[in-house]
Amino acid sequence: MQPSLLSFTLSCLVAAITLVIATWSHINSDNVLYTYLFGPYGLTTVLQESPNTFSVINAAFGSSIAYDVAVVIFGILVGLLVYVLLQSIDHMLANAGDTLEEITYAGNPVKRSVKKQIGLRVGLQFINIIIMSAYWI
Numbered sequence: 001m002q003p004s005l006l007s008f009t010l011s012c013l014v015a016a017i018t019l020v021i022a023t024w025s026h027i028n029s030d031n032v033l034y035t036y037l038f039g040p041y042g043l044t045t046v047l048q049e050s051p052n053t054f055s056v057i058n059a060a061f062g063s064s065i066a067y068d069v070a071v072v073i074f075g076i077l078v079g080l081l082v083y084v085l086l087q088s089i090d091h092m093l094a095n096a097g098d099t100l101e102e103i104t105y106a107g108n109p110v111k112r113s114v115k116k117q118i119g120l121r122v123g124l125q126f127i128n129i130i131i132m133s134a135y136w137i
Contacts, residue, residue, distance in 0.1 A: 084132060085129070085133070088132060089129075092122075092125040092129075095121060096121075099117070099118050
């Protein structure tokens, strides 16, 4: 798999927007990101003063904006999982079509070895799907 031009462009665009927002807030002495990260109620203070992990998660997602961001990120991850699953199935079906074409083209002595290869290919594809599903879970 190679990164596409769109993914490169989007990554650069998101990085540039983040830098522009951080720089603009610093130029205007607004310090929105600084207050959110290092202020009296910022992320660093919450991590230092929390007694356990659950209270950190509760404090981090206590605001509606942080909760909305978490829901969007979770939705993106679920979408990526579905995309990977559908692409795996599509790839498997494309390979199956090529293999069926090989079977109909081959003569009787070769069919046995082609059927063996089909079994191996299908088995490997299913193992790949199971491993990828376990990886994403």
